Amino acid sequence: MSENQLRDAISEAIKDNDVILFMKGTPEQPACGFSARTVGVMQALDVSFASVDILPDPRIRQELSGISQWPTIPQLFVGGELVGGCDIVMEMYESGELATLVGAEDGAPSAAEDVPTGPAVEQDGLLQPENRLS
Amino acid sequence: MPSADDIKQRIEAALPDASAQVEGADGVHFQAVVTSSAFAGKSRVAQHRMVMDVFAGELGGSIHAMALTTKTPS
Numbered sequence: 001m002s003e004n005q006l007r008d009a010i011s012e013a014i015k016d017n018d019v020i021l022f023m024k025g026t027p028e029q030p031a032c033g034f035s036a037r038t039v040g041v042m043q044a045l046d047v048s049f050a051s052v053d054i055l056p057d058p059r060i061r062q063e064l065s066g067i068s069q070w071p072t073i074p075q076l077f078v079g080g081e082l083v084g085g086c087d088i089v090m091e092m093y094e095s096g097e098l099a100t101l102v103g104a105e106d107g108a109p110s111a112a113e114d115v116p117t118g119p120a121v122e123q124d125g126l127l128q129p130e131n132r133l134s
Numbered sequence: 135m136p137s138a139d140d141i142k143q144r145i146e147a148a149l150p151d152a153s154a155q156v157e158g159a160d161g162v163h164f165q166a167v168v169t170s171s172a173f174a175g176k177s178r179v180a181q182h183r184m185v186m187d188v189f190a191g192e193l194g195g196s197i198h199a200m201a202l203t204t205k206t207p208s
Binding site: 069070071081082083084087088091092 | 177178179182183186193194201202203
Protein backbone atom coordinates (compact mmCIF):
# COMPACT_ATOMS: atom_id res chain seq x y z
CA MET A 1 0.00 0.00 0.00
CA SER A 2 1.43 3.39 -0.97
CA GLU A 3 1.54 6.36 1.43
CA ASN A 4 -1.35 7.95 -0.45
CA GLN A 5 -3.49 4.83 -0.24
CA LEU A 6 -2.66 4.56 3.43
CA ARG A 7 -3.63 8.16 4.02
CA ASP A 8 -6.92 7.61 2.18
CA ALA A 9 -7.61 4.48 4.24
CA ILE A 10 -6.99 6.40 7.46
CA SER A 11 -9.22 9.30 6.35
CA GLU A 12 -11.92 6.84 5.42
CA ALA A 13 -11.67 5.04 8.76
CA ILE A 14 -12.03 8.39 10.57
CA LYS A 15 -15.04 9.27 8.43
CA ASP A 16 -16.74 5.87 8.62
CA ASN A 17 -16.42 5.31 12.35
CA ASP A 18 -18.23 7.64 14.68
CA VAL A 19 -15.76 6.94 17.47
CA ILE A 20 -12.28 5.77 16.55
CA LEU A 21 -9.11 5.56 18.57
CA PHE A 22 -5.65 5.39 17.05
CA MET A 23 -3.42 3.81 19.66
CA LYS A 24 -0.32 1.81 20.39
CA GLY A 25 -1.41 -1.80 20.73
CA THR A 26 -5.00 -2.99 20.98
CA PRO A 27 -7.76 -2.29 23.52
CA GLU A 28 -7.17 -5.79 24.88
CA GLN A 29 -3.42 -5.30 24.97
CA PRO A 30 -2.37 -1.64 24.97
CA ALA A 31 1.35 -1.14 24.37
CA CYS A 32 1.69 2.24 26.07
CA GLY A 33 0.37 3.76 29.29
CA PHE A 34 -1.25 6.73 27.54
CA SER A 35 -3.11 4.44 25.14
CA ALA A 36 -4.13 2.20 28.05
CA ARG A 37 -5.57 5.11 30.01
CA THR A 38 -7.50 6.35 27.00
CA VAL A 39 -8.96 2.88 26.38
CA GLY A 40 -9.87 2.72 30.08
CA VAL A 41 -11.89 5.91 29.75
CA MET A 42 -13.76 4.65 26.69
CA GLN A 43 -14.55 1.40 28.47
CA ALA A 44 -15.70 3.28 31.57
CA LEU A 45 -18.12 5.22 29.36
CA ASP A 46 -19.26 1.92 27.87
CA VAL A 47 -19.26 3.19 24.30
CA SER A 48 -18.23 0.99 21.42
CA PHE A 49 -15.34 2.35 19.45
CA ALA A 50 -13.18 1.34 16.56
CA SER A 51 -9.47 1.15 17.16
CA VAL A 52 -6.38 1.10 15.00
CA ASP A 53 -3.01 -0.11 16.21
CA ILE A 54 -0.43 2.25 14.73
CA LEU A 55 2.58 0.13 15.66
CA PRO A 56 2.68 -2.48 12.87
CA ASP A 57 3.67 0.10 10.24
CA PRO A 58 5.43 3.39 11.09
CA ARG A 59 3.77 5.00 8.07
CA ILE A 60 0.36 4.79 9.81
CA ARG A 61 1.53 7.21 12.48
CA GLN A 62 3.23 9.43 9.93
CA GLU A 63 0.16 9.70 7.73
CA LEU A 64 -2.22 10.02 10.69
CA SER A 65 -0.26 12.94 12.12
CA GLY A 66 -0.18 14.46 8.64
CA ILE A 67 -3.98 14.35 8.54
CA SER A 68 -4.64 15.42 12.13
CA GLN A 69 -1.73 17.83 12.57
CA TRP A 70 -1.32 16.29 16.01
CA PRO A 71 2.05 14.83 16.92
CA THR A 72 1.32 12.26 19.61
CA ILE A 73 -0.48 8.94 20.04
CA PRO A 74 -3.19 8.11 21.11
CA GLN A 75 -5.63 10.20 19.07
CA LEU A 76 -9.37 9.98 19.59
CA PHE A 77 -11.75 11.07 16.83
CA VAL A 78 -15.49 11.54 17.29
CA GLY A 79 -17.72 12.37 14.35
CA GLY A 80 -14.68 12.83 12.13
CA GLU A 81 -13.08 15.45 14.40
CA LEU A 82 -9.96 15.07 16.51
CA VAL A 83 -10.96 15.27 20.16
CA GLY A 84 -7.44 14.97 21.48
CA GLY A 85 -4.88 12.72 23.09
CA CYS A 86 -4.74 11.15 26.52
CA ASP A 87 -4.60 14.37 28.56
CA ILE A 88 -7.55 15.99 26.81
CA VAL A 89 -9.58 12.79 26.87
CA MET A 90 -8.97 12.37 30.62
CA GLU A 91 -9.88 15.97 31.32
CA MET A 92 -13.06 15.80 29.24
CA TYR A 93 -14.01 12.51 30.87
CA GLU A 94 -13.65 13.97 34.34
CA SER A 95 -15.72 17.03 33.46
CA GLY A 96 -18.45 14.93 31.83
CA GLU A 97 -17.91 16.58 28.43
CA LEU A 98 -16.71 13.38 26.82
CA ALA A 99 -19.81 11.44 27.89
CA THR A 100 -21.95 14.13 26.26
CA LEU A 101 -19.82 14.15 23.13
CA VAL A 102 -19.98 10.40 22.56
CA GLY A 103 -23.59 10.14 23.73
CA ALA A 104 -22.79 7.81 26.60
CA GLU A 105 -25.70 7.07 28.92
CA ASP A 106 -23.61 7.56 32.01
CA GLY A 107 -22.92 11.17 32.76
CA ALA A 108 -19.89 12.45 34.59
CA PRO A 109 -18.12 9.85 36.70
CA SER A 110 -19.37 9.83 40.25
CA ALA A 111 -16.93 9.45 43.09
CA ALA A 112 -18.81 6.43 44.40
CA GLU A 113 -18.55 4.59 41.12
CA ASP A 114 -15.52 2.47 40.41
CA VAL A 115 -14.04 2.80 36.98
CA PRO A 116 -14.05 -0.65 35.46
CA THR A 117 -10.59 -1.79 34.53
CA GLY A 118 -11.22 -5.09 32.79
CA PRO A 119 -11.68 -5.43 29.06
CA ALA A 120 -15.29 -4.58 28.27
CA VAL A 121 -15.13 -3.68 24.61
CA GLU A 122 -17.90 -5.12 22.48
CA GLN A 123 -16.58 -7.05 19.56
CA ASP A 124 -19.58 -6.21 17.41
CA GLY A 125 -18.84 -3.33 15.14
CA LEU A 126 -15.29 -3.06 16.39
CA LEU A 127 -12.99 -2.23 13.53
CA GLN A 128 -10.35 -4.82 13.13
CA PRO A 129 -7.27 -2.75 12.42
CA GLU A 130 -5.50 -5.50 10.52
CA ASN A 131 -8.44 -5.64 8.09
CA ARG A 132 -8.57 -1.93 7.67
CA LEU A 133 -5.05 -0.69 7.34
CA SER A 134 -2.82 -3.43 6.09
CA MET B 135 18.33 24.22 27.74
CA PRO B 136 15.26 26.29 28.62
CA SER B 137 14.19 26.60 32.22
CA ALA B 138 10.58 26.31 33.31
CA ASP B 139 10.63 30.07 33.71
CA ASP B 140 11.81 30.55 30.09
CA ILE B 141 8.90 28.41 28.90
CA LYS B 142 6.48 30.37 31.07
CA GLN B 143 7.69 33.69 29.70
CA ARG B 144 7.51 32.55 26.09
CA ILE B 145 3.93 31.31 26.51
CA GLU B 146 2.86 34.50 28.26
CA ALA B 147 4.51 36.66 25.61
CA ALA B 148 2.89 34.77 22.74
CA LEU B 149 -0.72 34.46 23.90
CA PRO B 150 -3.02 37.35 24.78
CA ASP B 151 -3.33 37.90 28.55
CA ALA B 152 -2.05 34.41 29.25
CA SER B 153 -0.79 33.22 32.56
CA ALA B 154 1.22 30.02 32.73
CA GLN B 155 2.39 27.81 35.52
CA VAL B 156 5.26 25.70 34.27
CA GLU B 157 7.15 22.93 36.01
CA GLY B 158 10.05 20.87 34.77
CA ALA B 159 13.55 20.88 36.14
CA ASP B 160 15.36 18.74 33.58
CA GLY B 161 15.15 21.24 30.71
CA VAL B 162 13.48 18.81 28.32
CA HIS B 163 10.20 17.69 29.96
CA PHE B 164 7.71 20.30 31.08
CA GLN B 165 4.25 20.47 32.56
CA ALA B 166 2.31 23.61 31.86
CA VAL B 167 -1.06 24.93 32.97
CA VAL B 168 -2.00 27.83 30.74
CA THR B 169 -4.92 30.21 31.21
CA SER B 170 -5.83 32.64 28.45
CA SER B 171 -8.95 34.43 27.28
CA ALA B 172 -7.84 33.57 23.74
CA PHE B 173 -8.95 29.99 24.40
CA ALA B 174 -12.61 30.97 24.80
CA GLY B 175 -14.91 29.12 22.43
CA LYS B 176 -12.14 26.93 21.03
CA SER B 177 -11.88 23.15 21.25
CA ARG B 178 -9.21 21.75 23.52
CA VAL B 179 -7.28 20.53 20.52
CA ALA B 180 -7.27 24.09 19.15
CA GLN B 181 -6.24 25.46 22.56
CA HIS B 182 -3.36 22.99 22.83
CA ARG B 183 -2.25 23.79 19.29
CA MET B 184 -2.05 27.49 20.15
CA VAL B 185 0.40 26.69 22.93
CA MET B 186 2.29 24.03 20.97
CA ASP B 187 2.71 26.49 18.09
CA VAL B 188 4.79 28.70 20.37
CA PHE B 189 7.38 25.92 20.39
CA ALA B 190 7.00 24.74 16.81
CA GLY B 191 10.12 22.92 15.73
CA GLU B 192 11.35 22.46 19.29
CA LEU B 193 8.76 20.00 20.57
CA GLY B 194 9.98 16.51 19.95
CA GLY B 195 13.45 17.97 19.50
CA SER B 196 15.15 20.08 22.14
CA ILE B 197 11.95 20.00 24.19
CA HIS B 198 11.03 16.34 24.51
CA ALA B 199 7.56 16.69 25.89
CA MET B 200 5.13 19.14 27.36
CA ALA B 201 2.12 17.95 29.32
CA LEU B 202 -0.47 20.64 28.85
CA THR B 203 -3.63 21.78 30.55
CA THR B 204 -5.46 24.77 29.09
CA LYS B 205 -8.06 26.89 30.82
CA THR B 206 -10.13 29.93 30.09
CA PRO B 207 -10.31 32.58 32.83
CA SER B 208 -13.38 32.03 34.97
